[in-house]
Amino acid sequence: LMHLTRKLIEIRSILLSVDQKDGLKLPSIVVIGSQSSGKSSVLEAIVGQEFLPKGDNMVTRRPIELTLVHLPTENGKAVEYGEFPALGLGKITDFSQIQRTLTDLNLAVPTSEAVSNDPIDLRIYSSRVPDLTLIDLPGYVQIASMDQPETLKEKIAALCDRYIREPNIILAVCAADVDLANSPALRASRRVDPLGLRTIGVLTKMDLVEPEQGAAILRGNRYPLHLGYVGVVCKGAARKSGDNMGDVARRSEHNFFSRHQEYYGQSSSLMVGTDTLRKRLMEVLESSMASSLHGITNAVQLELEEATYQFKVQYNDRKISAESYVAETMDALKARFKDSQAQFAKPAVRARLKSMLDDRVMDVLEQLYWPDARTPELSALVADGKLRVEDIEPYWRYKLDAASSLLTKSGVGRDATQLVADGLRALIDSIARNEPFNHHPRAAERLVQLSHGILRDRMGVTSDQVENCIKPYKYEVEIDDREWDEGRTRAVELFEREIGMCETKLREIRKRVGGSRKLNRIVDYVKTLEENEKERKRRRIEAGEGETSTSAPEAVEEYRYSPASIVDARHARLYADRLAVLKFRIQTLKGKRCKAGPNNDVLCPEVFLNVVANKLAYTSAMFINIELLDQFFYQFPREIDSRLIYDLDRSEISRFARENPAIRRHLDLQERKEKLEHVMQQLQSLANLRKDAQPTPRRS
Numbered sequence: 122l123m124h125l126t127r128k129l130i131e132i133r134s135i136l137l138s139v140d141q142k143d144g145l146k147l148p149s150i151v152v153i154g155s156q157s158s159g160k161s162s163v164l165e166a167i168v169g170q171e172f173l174p175k176g177d178n179m180v181t182r183r184p185i186e187l188t189l190v191h192l193p194t195e196n197g198k199a200v201e202y203g204e205f206p207a208l209g210l211g212k213i214t215d216f217s218q219i220q221r222t223l224t225d226l227n228l229a230v231p232t233s234e235a236v237s238n239d240p241i242d243l244r245i246y247s248s249r250v251p252d253l254t255l256i257d258l259p260g261y262v263q264i265a266s267m268d269q270p271e272t273l274k275e276k277i278a279a280l281c282d283r284y285i286r287e288p289n290i291i292l293a294v295c296a297a298d299v300d301l302a303n304s305p306a307l308r309a310s311r312r313v314d315p316l317g318l319r320t321i322g323v324l325t326k327m328d329l330v331e332p333e334q335g336a337a338i339l340r341g342n343r344y345p346l347h348l349g350y351v352g353v354v355c356k357g358a359a360r361k362s363g364d365n366m367g368d369v370a371r372r373s374e375h376n377f378f379s380r381h382q383e384y385y386g387q388s389s390s391l392m393v394g395t396d397t398l399r400k401r402l403m404e405v406l407e408s409s410m411a412s413s414l415h416g417i418t419n420a421v422q423l424e425l426e427e428a429t430y431q432f433k434v435q436y437n438d439r440k441i442s443a444e445s446y447v448a449e450t451m452d453a454l455k456a457r458f459k460d461s462q463a464q465f466a467k468p469a470v471r472a473r474l475k476s477m478l479d480d481r482v483m484d485v486l487e488q489l490y491w492p493d494a495r496t497p498e499l500s501a502l503v504a505d506g507k508l509r510v511e512d513i514e515p516y517w518r519y520k521l522d523a524a525s526s527l528l529t530k531s532g533v534g535r536d537a538t539q540l541v542a543d544g545l546r547a548l549i550d551s552i553a554r555n556e557p558f559n560h561h562p563r564a565a566e567r568l569v570q571l572s573h574g575i576l577r578d579r580m581g582v583t584s585d586q587v588e589n590c591i592k593p594y595k596y597e598v599e600i601d602d603r604e605w606d607e608g609r610t611r612a613v614e615l616f617e618r619e620i621g622m623c624e625t626k627l628r629e630i631r632k633r634v635g636g637s638r639k640l641n642r643i644v645d646y647v648k649t650l651e652e653n654e655k656e657r658k659r660r661r662i663e664a665g666e667g668e669t670s671t672s673a674p675e676a677v678e679e680y681r682y683s684p685a686s687i688v689d690a691r692h693a694r695l696y697a698d699r700l701a702v703l704k705f706r707i708q709t710l711k712g713k714r715c716k717a718g719p720n721n722d723v724l725c726p727e728v729f730l731n732v733v734a735n736k737l738a739y740t741s742a743m744f745i746n747i748e749l750l751d752q753f754f755y756q757f758p759r760e761i762d763s764r765l766i767y768d769l770d771r772s773e774i775s776r777f778a779r780e781n782p783a784i785r786r787h788l789d790l791q792e793r794k795e796k797l798e799h800v801m802q803q804l805q806s807l808a809n810l811r812k813d814a815q816p817t818p819r820r821s
C-alpha cells in the first residue's frame with residue numbers, strides 16, 4: 122500500500138498546480154508549534170539531515186512545502202538530494218546549500234511583511250526518508266520581541282489557521298518541559314479538530330522531564346488526542362552534520378528511552394522515538410490519503426467534466442501551443458508588413474514628396490512674390506499691352522532664379538528621406554501598438570528598435586544620394602511642353618485649393634464676429650486706427666518728439682470692440698489681401714500666356730516652380746526607393762526572424778504567448794484540462810489496484 126501514498130503525493134502536487142480549491146486537496150501533514158518547541162529538530166530528525174535555517178533571528182517566514190520521496194539505495198549506498206522545482210537549481214546534494222537557499226528565501230521576505238503566505242516548494246529525495254508531505258510553518262510567537270512588528274503574532278496565527286484546515290493532518294509539536302495547557306499548537310488544533318481525529322501530538326525534549334512525568338503526559342489523559350502523542354528526544358539531532366548524524370542522534374535517543382525502560386518500554390504501549398514517529402506519520406498519512414481517495418476522485422471528475430465542457434464551448438476543442446502562437450503572430454506580422462509595402466510603392470512616395478514640395482513652393486511664392494509691389498506687372502502684361510516683356514524681364518528673371526534656388530537648395534534630400542522614414546516609423550509604430558503586439562510590450566519595443574536601427578543605418582546614405590542626384594536642378598532646369606502643361610494644371614489646382622482655404626477662414630471669422638457687415642465695420646475701424654497711428658507718428662516726428670511720447674488718449678477707442686474681434690479683423694484683412702493676389706494670379710495661370718509654354722517661365726513662376734518641384738519629387742522618390750525602401754523591406758523581416766524569435770527560449774516563448782490574455786486563458790484552460798485528465802487516469806488506476814488487492818468475498 123506504500124504505493125498509494127507515493128502516487129497520491131504526486132497527484133497532490135499536480136492538483137496544487139491546477140488550483141488551490143479545497144475540494145481538490147489531498148491531505149498533507151502540517152507542522153505547528155511555538156518557537157523553540159523543537160519543531161525544526163523534529164523535522165530534521167525525520168529527514169535525517171540538517172537543512173533548516175538556524176540563527177538567533179531566523180524565524181521561518183514562509184511556509185515550506187516539504188515533499189519527501191523515498192528512493193531505493195543504489196548498490197547498497199544511500200542516495201540523497203534536494204530540489205527546489207521553482208528555482209531550477211537542479212539536484213542539490215549538499216544539504217548546507219539547501220539550508221543557505223532556505224535562509225536566503227526567508228530573508229527575501231521584506232521585514233515590513235514579516236511573514237509571507239507564498240510557500241517554498243522543497244523536495245527531498247532520499248533512501249532514508251519515507252514518502253511523506255510535510256508543511257513547515259512559522260513557529261507561534263509567544264512574546265513579541267522589540268524588533269518584530271506588532272502584527273507578526275497575528276499574521277503567523279492566521280497563516281497556520283489556513284493550513285490546519287481539513288483534510289490536513291496536524292502535527293502539534295510541544296516541549297515536554299512546558300505545560301501543555303500553554304501550547305499554542307494544541308490550542309489551535311483543538312479549535313479545528315476538537316476530538317483530535319487528525320492531530321498527532323509530538324512531545325519534544327522528553328529528556329528534560331522526569332520519566333514518570335513524561336509517561337503521564339504521553340498517556341494523554343489530560344489533553345486526549347485520538348491519534349495520540351509520540352515522545353522524542355532530538356537534542357543534537359540538528360546540531361551535527363555529516364552522513365551519520367542521524368545515526369548518532371537516533372542512538373542517543375534510543376539510549377535514553379532504553380534507560381527508562383520501565384516507563385517507556387513495550388509494555389507501557391506508549392509511543393516513543395523518532396522512528397516510531399515516522400512510522401506513525403506514514404500510517405496516518407496513508408490512511409488519510411486512502412480515505413480521501415474516493416472524495417478526491419469525485420471532485421476531480423467534476424472539475425474535469427467542467428473543464429472539458431468549457432474547452433468545447435469556448436474553444437471548440439481547438440488545441441494551441443505557445444510555439445504555434447508565436448509562429449502565427451510572426452507570420453501575421455510579416456504579412457501585415459508586406460501588405461503595407463504598397464503604401465510605399467514609387468507613385469505613392471512620389472505623391473507624398475510632391476505634396477511636401479508643393480507646400481514649399483507656396484512658401485517661396487509667399488516669401489518672394491506675393492508681398493512684391495511689382496507683382497501686378499506679371500499679369501498687367503496680359504491685361505493691357507503697355508508693358509513689354511523685355512522691359513521687365515531682367516528683374517523677374519533674377520527673381521525666378523532666386524525662387525528656384527530657394528526651392529532646390531532647401532535640403533530636399535534630407536527632408537524627403539526624413540518624410541519617408543517617418544512614414545515607415547509610423548507604420549511600425551502602428552503595428553507595435555495594435556493587436557496582438559499591444560499585449561507584448563517588450564516585443565513591440567523590440568520591433569520599434571529594430572526598425573529604427575535599420576532606418577538609422579540607411580538615412581544618411583539615402584539623404585546624401587538624393588541630394589547628389591537633384592544637384593543638376595540647382596543650376597539648370599529643362600522643361601518640355603508636356604511637363605509645363607502638367608505643371609500649369611497642378612498650379613491652378615493648388616491655387617484653387619488655397620483660395621478655398623482662405624475663403625473658409627474668412628467665413629469662419631465672419632461667423633465668429635457676427636456677420637459680414639459687422640466684420641466690415643471692424644475692419645474699417647482697424648484701418649482708421651492704423652491710419653491714425655501713422656498720422657500721429659508722422660506728426661510726432663515733425664514736431665521733433667521721440668517715439669516714446671505717452672499722450673495717446675485715442676488708445677481707449679480700441680475698447681469699442683473686443684480684443685478678440687480686433688485680432689479677427691486683422692486676420693480677415695490678411696486673408697482678404699491674400700485672396701486678392703491669388704485670384705488675380707489664377708486668372709493669369711489660366712490665361713493665354715501661361716498656356717503658351719515654357720518660354721513664359723518668367724511670367725508664370727508658379728508653373729515653373731511646380732515643374733521643378735515635380736522633377737525633384739520624381740528623382741527623390743527613385744533614389745529613396747533604391748536606398749531606403751528596398752533595403753528596409755528586405756532587412757526588416759529578416760531581423761524579425763534572427764533577432765526577435767530565434768533569441769527566445771522555451772520559457773520565453775511561453776511567457777510571450779501568455780502576455781496575450783486571450784491566449785493565456787486558452788492555454789490555462791487547456792493545461793488545466795490536461796492535468797485533470799492525467800490525474801483522473803492515475804486515480805482510476807489506483808482505484809483499480811485497490812479493488813484487485815481487496816480479498817474477494819467468499820460465497821457461503
Ligand code: GDP
Nearest residue numbers: 156157158159160161162325326327354355356
Ligand atoms: P524550533 O524553534 O521549534 O524549531 O526549535 P529548535 O528545533 O530550534 O529547538 C529549540 C532548542 O531546543 C534548540 O536549542 C534545541 O537544541 C533544543 N532541543 C530540541 N529538541 C530537544 C530535545 O529533545 N532535548 C533537548 N534537551 N533539547 C532539545
